[in-house]
Amino acid sequence: MHRIGYFLTEGFQVMALGTQSVFEFANVVAKEQVYQVTNYSLTGGVITSSIGASVNTLKATSEAQADTWMVSGIVDPLARDSTAEELNFVKTAAGRAQRVGGMCTGAFVLAEAGLLEGKRVTTHWAYAGVLKQRFPNTLVEPDSIFINDGSIWTSAGLSAAMDLVLGMVEKDLGHEIANRVARVLVMYHRRSGGQSQHSEMLNIAPKSDRVQAALEHARANLSGDLSADALAKIVHLSERQFRRVFLSETGLSPAKAVEQLRLETARNMIQRGHHSLEIIARETGFRDRRHLREVFIRKLGVSPQSLRRDAREAPTGE
Incomplete structure (x- = not known):
């Protein structure tokens, strides 16, 4: 016992x-x-x-x-x-x-x-x-x-x-x-440890139009080049200026914000269950399914497969 x-x-x-x-x-x-x-x-x-x-x-x-x-x-x-x-x-x-x-x-x-x-x-x-x-x-x-x-x-x-x-x-x-x-216990489903308390991206409230524009571009182009240099060019700043302004306004580096955005979007797609993990990885900017799994385990402590399994298992009563 x-x-x-x-x-x-x-x-x-x-x-x-x-x-x-x-x-x-x-x-x-x-x-x-x-x-x-x-x-x-x-x-x-x-x-x-x-x-x-x-x-x-x-x-x-x-x-x-x-x-x-x-x-x-x-x-x-x-x-x-x-x-x-x-x-x-x-x-x-x-x-x-x-x-x-x-x-x-x-x-x-x-x-x-x-x-x-x-x-x-x-x-x-x-x-x-x-x-x-x-x-x-x-x-x-x-x-x-x-x-x-x-x-x-x-x-x-x-x-x-x-x-x-x-x-x-x-x-x-x-x-x-x-x-x-x-x-x-009539819980909707058993939430795995990898689920979010809330959207961390909602906490990012940039003050300037330039940083907001960079974030909007990132959200719309997750599979593209979202390096600090690429985002800086989108908003017509030098990379050094962009990094400084972005950190000052959001408290995050551009790389960290992009990683969170990709991770959160991938997690939502996995839980909805409409696409394969290969497609989700490609559309959210991960190299492949293996890379997606590595980042999930490292950042969330749970695999994409576990998140999908738990999302599919809604209780029907016994």
Whole structure:
């Protein structure tokens, strides 16, 4: 039996408890108790959530054992820092566990405990920039629903933590069980880690007509030459001027913006499922299907085939 420990602090986000339903119904679908879920806190006893609902917990001592630890954050991770005692427990417990999940802003707790150094992680989009700034050695990827890097799992908002836990179930019990659990829970479909929290390109708001024109040209010509030099010529600037202005107005290099645009467009085409991966790769500016896969794995942590499979599997009820 796989032991799941939920580490909660005062003011925890109540939706974190909802993810326990995924483990519960994994037991139902598997027709055996695969998972045992226990709530812990430093003090033990009753812990109150951010909305005022309370839950009873066991005391988190050095003897508390779990194969997976799930760590919930609070609504505003900037409102309070974790205590030394909390961080010590999380760090020690993680060292003994098979994996650790940081749900939503729980990623801040894991980072403060020193568990995210050099790791690919995500968190709620509203705090992704702060997480990256505070912990520069952490590889924050705001454009993901959840990320699994080794023994560390992190999710975006808490609804995305449902997808993270389903990902854990899939890793433990296989795709078929995870998909059946998603149907039982009446989730539209099980979102893979490679899906976006929102369109990152919507955040690019250039001030000048020239940079806007360059972006519009890029969107309309994804399969063409979108080098900084080529885009600079479109808007009648030197390459050096263009790079400087583009970075100043968007916060991105031209190459990074083009990569995001190509990746986002390819992902949307894959999820719609109307074209082959070879055609999608060609139309969005990737060299070939292999290059498309390499970039997806590197940037999103998931293959194009997995995204397409999950998009096709909408639940029909059981």
